[in-house]
Amino acid sequence: MSHPTTLAGPAGAPDAVTPKNGGTPGRDAARAKRRKTLRGIWPNVLALVLAALFIFPVYWMFSTSFKPATEVLTKTPTFFFSPTFEHYGTATEVDLFWTFVRNSVLVTVGAVALALVVALAASFAIVRMRFKGRKGLVLAVMMAQMAPWEVMVIVMYLIARDAEVLNSIGFLTLIYFVMVLPFTIWTLRGFIAAVPKELEEAAMIDGCSRTQAFMKVIFPLLAPGLMSTSLFGFITAWNEFAMVLVLNKDPEAYTLPLWLTQFQSAFGNDWGATMAASSLFALPVLLLFIFLQRRAVGGLSAGAVKG
Amino acid sequence: MKRKLIAAIGVAAMLGVSACGSDSDDSGDNGSGGGDKTLTVWVMDGSAPDEWVTELNKEFESANEGVTVKIQEQQWNGIQEKITTSLSEDTPPDVIELGNTQTAGYAVTGGLADLTDMKADLGYDSWIEGMVSSTEIDGKLFAAPWYAANRAVIYDKSIFEEAGVEPPTTREEWLDGLKKIEKETDAQPLYLPGQSWYIYAGFLWDEGGDLAVQDGDQWKGSLATPEGEAAMNFYKELAAYTNAPTDIDESTPQQSTDIIPKGDVASWIGLGWEAGGAQAAIEEAGGEADFGYFPIPGKSADQPGHVFFGGSNLAVSERSQNKELAQEWLKLATSEKWMKKYAEATGGALLPNSEAAQVTPEPGSFAEAMVKAADVGRITPVTPGWANVETDPNPIKQYMTNVLNGSDPEKAGKDADTTITERINQG
């Protein structure tokens, strides 16, 4: 696991949170407008500059994936060229490509789903119940985020070898599940705490059982939280390389990160194919983000939760 | 990095023939019941030309009924961890391709089957001497040599002609030629990045030195020696004719595909597949490559400069479930018949393990220049700890950069020696 995957965490959908106060947006907007006319230029200029800076490396990745091999590295960078789709062919015509896709999807979705379910239960208990060892658990979850997974590859390998679960998609899923679990508990815990206790209590007064209160009141309100949290898990599991490299040596059990680096080989690096593969690889994350963002907004507007 | 060499496959790669064995034989996966067996062979990406390996397996499978050979191509990324861990498993791959500088490291682990008893069977006596040394340790044989390759100077004929320079046979002629090119043309006389440490090793061997020497039962780095310094001085003289940065090797950016095709490089030092790669890239861009080749000149005209012999061996894993079959396969693959076919499949750009299997290279080809120097091909010290020395940050590379940037060779050499000594003795 590498830094950015983790970082990539739950940068959430920016619009997910509705303003706390129903009455203000209008006035806010009016004020914003006034401000805009007065000195509205510089924030926009600044935003454009920043957007360009942030997007430039991404643009470079995309554009390289369409460049003819000879124009990838040039003394004077080429911004205009006749695009080629050849690299995408190279990248996707790899043997067993679709097997890798299937494995990656299985492992990622499996790990994220498991983590959400398990974390939901645990964080609910942490937030809403008092029990012995609660603080210890909180501390453990916090520290678990420091786990040196990169180094534990060898230990994991030894464990998997002794348990005879090498080349297993299931075992890999479980590892990824635990990799993302601490963060998932950590963030869900915050989401649950954000749901006013009174709502739940009101439901219970209305005759709901505790489970019903949870399912009918809390769960729907948590939907956006669940989704944004799942993004972090998704990216972590989706990008993981070191574990799968050593644990799964049978090509049938490879995942996409192994595919991603294979265009850098002994015969030179096929940069076009690497960038094409990277672009394809990043696509699901982007789509998921856009999808989640919309959902998350919808989910939240369902309740005047925060009021 | 050594991986670049191991994979030196020459023409097959030049022509863009990719070797993909893994798709062919996946059916017979479950080699357990009914006498059916599966033999798993790990080859590195690009090592085994497709046709060659398919035919070879056909012959092997028809001679051994019920056996399926599964070729699994390995990616370079993380290969060391993969091999180490897989050799510790109960069902490791049966046959493994190992780089020649890495073989000793695995031989001492007990993970490779002892092939000493098969010497005669394998044709030990016919193997090329320079290739044998990497397969043995303490008098025991742990692998069979498969192929090897060495570098030569690749030059642009038209630029040499423009400057009126002939391919040199001595170091003086070489330097004179470069000087002339610099004066007469606009081209960069020699593309030589500062960290091409295999080339430096050749110069070091020319001086009679080595990267590390045995000291009792330990090894120690030996760059801070008069030989080491002399070799580096020559490297520096050459580097005066290059525009290449001092802190990169030939693969970052890849000289063959990222540098040479842009033109205006009169000469560079590379392997057969690099020459092919550059040629292909130039042609793809609509140009025409007119390359000539000569061995790296030596100190005198009667012997070319020493070169590093990159290559691969084939070994059987000790825990193989089908050890005998694996040995049979290895024997067949490295037999004269199949090595000859291998040499043909790679257009002579790779040296097969015996002279008998060599094909006569075409005049004017890279192979011709390469073979001329093959007699003085050497490899890095054969000791299990060598593999550690090569890992990044490679102390030899750092030494070269430092000296080229003006550090005192003695001091830089001592720093590097300390690291080499520490790493090489770390089994």
Added chain:
Amino acid sequence: MTVQTEGVTPVAEEPPPRDPAPGPAEPSPRPRRSLPSGWLPYVLIGPAVVALAVFLGYPLIRNVIVSLQQLGRIEMISRTTVWTGLGNYTELLQDDMFWTVVARTFVFMAVNVVLIMVFGTLIGLLLNRLGKKMRMVLSISLVLAWAMPIVASATVFRWLFDTQFGVMNWVMRSLGFEGYDQHNWFDTGFSTLAIVTLLIVWASVPFVALNMYAGLTTISGELYEAARMDGASNARIFRSVVFPMLKPFFLITTFLEIIWVFKAFAQIYALNAGGPNRESETLPVFAYVEGMSQMQFGVAAAASVLTILLLMIAMSFYFRLILKQEDEQ
């Protein structure tokens, strides 16, 4: 979204605690807070605890055990166990480089985290100010930066600063600066780390900025209004309105960033393998070079244990802070 802010804000500092907090240590007798305890919480946390224990706790213990062994290629393949006691630890601790690397790691981390937090916060504030369209443009570019796989981002950064073909050198030349024909941006450990910092900050800011913005949207507009009426300046508003409200957000985000930057490996290794002369190695890179890359798995394990210990010492005040919040809840 949400994630941090929405979650965290209320947990920590609801201005007036809804209930007087129960005693820090023992479950309060009040029925409302402690609901039916007994076995239920244990059932709920059971799966998480088991999973963490089996897949993290146990491997961590094995990791400590391995750190007391010599586990290299030979031991791995021959499956032998060679105990070396604290040998791996003394080897690391006696390395002249070790403490230099530790110091460098902390400085590097501090600089990165500060830059990430400052820029992240500023961009978050900017997002809050922008109109809808502009906000979308900026957020999308932030998201794209963050979705880019490391293989690609490290490669692209390497290209941007390449000596021969780097875009940066071209930009400098085009702007008329001298000496950028073949300028080497990775010439020293410092310059290498500066570029690594650029890469890490670039990749990390989106996380902070987007969350910061999400957090800002939870602050009621009336609060600003009131503050402005009182004649507070922007800086003042940030200090006395925004910052206190988002304190938990800053706390957690900084906590995560510290861990992530501290553990950053791929970026540093991919850009210059810790060079030149090992001058840009941080602790994880040092551990990799001394351990994993030479298949000294015992040494690698020992290095990871040391890393965790150092990190824990550095973060101990953080743990206390966050546990205190737990108590306040």
